Amino acid sequence: MKSHILFFEQVDRSSLRYVGGKGANLGELSKAGFPVPGGFCVTTYAYQDFIATSPEMDTLLNELNELDPNDLTQLRKLGERIRTHLQQLEIPARLRNEIIHAWETVGKEHAYAVRSSATAEDLPTASFAGQQDTYLNIRGQDELLRHIRKCWASLFTDRAISYRAKNGFDHRQVYLSVVVQRMVNPEISGILFTADPVNGNRQVVSIDASFGLGEAIVSGMVSADLYKVKAGKIIHKNISEKKIAIYSLPEGGTVKKDLPPDQQTKHALTDSQILRLAELGKRIEKHFGSPQDIEFCIENGKIFVVQSRPITSLYPLPDISQEPLRVMFSFGHVQMMTDAMKPLGLSVLRTIFPKTVFLEAGGRLFVDPTEVLRTKPGRKILPKAFHHLVDEAFSRAISEVIQRPEFLRVPPKPGFMKSARRFMAPIIKEVWKNLWKRDPKLAKSKVESYIQKKWTEVREDLQGVSGAERLEAVQRQLGHLGKDVLQNLFPYVICFPISFLLLKKTLIRWMGDDKELYQLNKSLPGNITSEMGLQIGDLADLVRELPEVEEYLKHAKDQTFHEGLLNVHGGERFQRAFDDFIAKYGHRCPGEIDLTRPRWREAPTQLVPAILGHMRSVKPKEHRQKFILGEQEALEAARRMMDHAGRSGLKSKWLQRLIEVYRHMGGIREHPKYLLTLILDECKKAIVAEAEELVKKGVLHQTEDVFFLTLDELIQLSKGEFQQNASSLVAERKEEYQWHQTLKPPRVMTSEGEIVTGSPRKDEFPEGALVGTPASAGVIEGKARIVLKPENAHLNEGEILIAPHTDPGWTPLFQSAKALVTEVGGLMTHGSVVAREYGIPAVVGVDDATKKIKDGQMIRVDGNQGFVEILRDKNE
Structure with a gap:
């Protein structure tokens, strides 16, 4: 028989579907x-038997599943109909008797809390908590039965219906249990988090406490005292003014009371109680195996736990020890791609780069530079490098962590400095030669020669083999790639930011400012990503001559893209030009560091918005003319700089050398990523070919399933291992990936889980300004265009591009943008360099820019000082 009633001692985590x-x-x-007041659960079987007595419920649930979650009027009406119907429905006699018997067993003399408990709530990846109702201090059997029925009805509150609909939960598959728990009549109640809910630190226990019942805190009626404990010590106290409290009434129900003035600012908890609670919380956390959100109350000095659930808002931690303290930064923020990645994409990057340094958390990669930062040179150099090369916010956050005593007292690993010097010495020697000895004009041909050689080597290694042997060749080639790029290409490209910093200091010292430097950045020679943008402009100019092709592109589909072109006038001509573009750049795409992302060769329609947008916002041949003009402006800036320095002497030679290095090394700064994406695409072709074979054998359902396995797992699968479990593993990973997509990765976090933002910039800004990092000089006003994905872009002439981030896959849009604002980025990241090259103002690193700025608003972008002002709404 399926139980309608289960007492607490009969229940555990395996009972989730029932209680x-x-x-x-x-x-x-x-x-x-643990000290839990006694009680019982009215199970989901009871709920199902209850609604089964209704002849109308089936029809109502059908209507609910067909409801548009955005139609709030209909949602409210239908929700009210269902709630009213359930509250009028009689509880079957047998079920009613079982509830009364359980109530008498626990003690009918007690008051009870009657709480809803949905089968999908309090899960690690979703929180339904608070969406159904709770009733306190319920006395007597009639009131108990009435409030159980009200709990069942609360499964259909407006907020519960809306949450389920928007998160893809079937209303028929979410059942409700009701928890009936003996009421404690507490002097003090509160909420205990076993990890800091604000910054995520897993070592900090955070406690909110106030007088009376905890409902005053949960409902927001009172500002509770805040206490924080770390390693058995109270590290923070904030005593609030607690003007009211909620207490139980003897006859049932609750009452809100004003607290006397002398109690309002009194500590709710003693130090002893704070420490006891923290210790209790950590024991509960250890039992459940994850950080917990715990409701507690204190009656006559005794602590009771009335609820514990996972904290769902914390960003996941990498699989490393929390102690000693380590610091990590987001690789996605550096690469301008903060989206969650599928397991194959993650494992490929962790094959290229050291797994001990590149850590996985929440579907993203984090780099752990702790060992470098434990050294004095590392603490001096790395934060400055972050400030200038990556993201100013990185620098502030990392600087804050490395100054902490608990970080400083841990020495670097024995021998670390010696091995680091041995590895870096030849690279530094090459950097020095490129900076001061070798001809910068020859760098491009040398780099491109290496890229061609490496690409050929990889292709030849992957040809003529199949199955696990081919996949092992992929793994072998990827395993060498990171070191090869560091040794062969890094000594060239690092000269660009080094020369930038040297020029910046030189110009400020000699000329009083660095304005000429931003002119010098325009139209860098040989920049493969800028050349890609120019070729997009050429394609757009070609489409201007072919109106039927333009109309076709507006409705083209990836699957029939090339065949469809042959059916329109001019399509063959456009296809020849387009094929030439794909031959050189088809391995690229937005978010291209993730091997699982569709490349332009696979999804050519991703390029259509850039082509059509260019036609709308840039005049014919204007992109080429702008590039030539940029070259002239850069040469003129160089001449002015040289005139100021004089045409002879050491000063002149120093400046001339830096200008040449800056221009020519800047032109090849994108080449390492070009090589990386070339190799990734070759590896992807091999992996997809093997996946197709596994689909034919019935091991995988579809080719894309391979993206949810790691490279090691795929090799094992090709060898015939764990094939029977592959489908369930893929399904599990897909669900996890969906959750990862909802997370917002931090720039910097510690091994304790603390998200570190660093102190804000101290400059003076206009009131309400959105502050970021100045990346490309100039001040401009225009209409904001929010673009979350470049394939969905619709930029018009004179619009300002507002994006979460940009990588080379976004470059085609830069020709059309009047200015650039991004949520992620620094002075030397992709978007900043390209914006300077195109001569458009840019502000990067503006937190939540795509949310705070609305599509169509008039804004001012100040690329000189690094802020954005919202001037007026689009409707004003």
């Missing part, structure tokens, strides 16, 4: 011996 998240957690706590 919901709240009930399962209370059962776990009770069984483990």
Whole structure:
């Protein structure tokens, strides 16, 4: 028989489907011996038997599943109909008797809390908590039965219906249990988080506490005291003015009371209680195996736990020890691609780069430079490098962590400095030669020669083999790639930012400012990504001559893109030009560091918005004319700089050398990523070919399933291992990936899980300004165009591009943009360099720019000082 009633001691986490998240957690706590007031669960079977007595419920649930979640009027009406219907429905006699018997067993003399417990709530990846109702201090059997029925009805509150609909939960598949728990009549109640809910630090226990029942805190009626504990010590106290409290009434129900003035600013908890609570919280966390959000109350000095659930808002941690303290930064922020990645994409990058340094968390990669930062040179150089080369916010955050005593007291690993010097010495020697000895004009041909050689080597190694042997060749080639690029290409490209910093200091010292430097950045010679943007402009100019092709492109589909072109006038001519473009750049795409992303060769329609947008916002041949003009402006800036320095002497030679290095090394700064994406695409072709064979054998359902396996797992699968479990593993990974996509990765975090933002910039800005990093000089006003994905872009003439981030896959849009604002980036990251090259103002690193700025608003972008002002709404 399916039980309608289960007492807490009969319940554990395996009972989730019968008693919901709240009930399962209370059962776990009770069984483990934690101080939980007694009670029982009215199971989901009881709920199902209850609604089965309704002849209307089936029809109502059908209507609910067909409802548009954005139609709030209909949602409210239907929700009210269902709630009213359920509250009028009689509880079957047998079920009613079982509830009364359980109530009498626990003690009918007690008051009870009656709480909803949905089967999908309090899960690690979704929180339904607070969406159904809770009723306190319920006395007597009639009131108990009435409030159980109200709990069942609360499964259909407006907020619960909306949440389920928007998050893809079937209304028929979410059932409700009701937790009936003996009420404690507390002097003090509160919420205990076993990790800091604000910054994510897993070592800090955070406690909110106030007088009376905890509902005053949960409902926001009162500002609770805040206490924080770390390593058994109280590290923070904030005593609030607690003007009111909620208490139980003897006859049932609750009452809100004003607290006397002398109690309002009194500590809710003693130091002893704070430490006892922190210790209790950590024991509960250890039992559940994850950070917990715990409701507690104190009655006559005794602590009771009335609820515990996972904290769902914390960003996941990499699989490393929390101690000693380490610091990590987001690789996605450096690469201008902060989206979650599938397992294959992650494992490929962790094959290219050292797994001990490149760590996985929340579907993203984080780089751990801790060992370098434990050295004095590392603490001096790395934050400055971040400030100038990556993202100013990185520098502030990392500088804050490395100054902490707990970080400084841990020495670097024995022998680390010696091995680092041995590895870096030949690279530094090459950098020095490129900066001061070798002809910068020859760098491009040398770099391109190496790229061609490496690309050929990889292609030849992957040809003529199949199955696990081919995949092992992929793994072998990727395993060498990171070191090869560092030794052969890094000594060239690093000269660009070094010469930038040297020129910046030189110009400020000699000329009083560095304005000429931004002119010098325009139209860098040989920049493969800028050349790609120019060729997009050429394609757009060609489409201007072919109106039928333009109309076709507006509706083209990836699957029939090339065949469809042959059916329109001029299509063959456009296809020849387009094929030439794809032959050189088809391995690229937005988010291209992720091997699993569709390349332009696979999804050519991704380029259509850039082509059509160019036609709308740039005049014919204007992109080429602008590039030539940029070259002239850069040469004129160089002449002015040389005139100021004089045409002879050491001063002149120093400046001339830096200008040449800056221009020519800047022109090849994108080449390493070009090589990386070439190799990734060759490897992807091999992996997809093997995946297709696994689909034919019935091991995988579809080719794309391979993206949810790691490279090691794929090799094992090709050898015939764990094939029967592949489908369930893929399904599990897909679900996890969906969750990862909802997370916002931090720029910098510690091994304790603390998200570190660093102190804000101290400059003076206009009120309400959105502050970032100045990346390309100039001040401009225009209409904001929010673009979350370049393939969905619709830029018009004179519009300002507002994007979460940009990488080379976004470059085609830069010709059309009047200015650039991004949420991620620094002075030397892709978007900043390209913006300077195109001569458009840019502000990068503006937190939540795509949310704070609305599509169509008039804004001012100040690329000199690094802020954005919203001037007026689009409707004003």
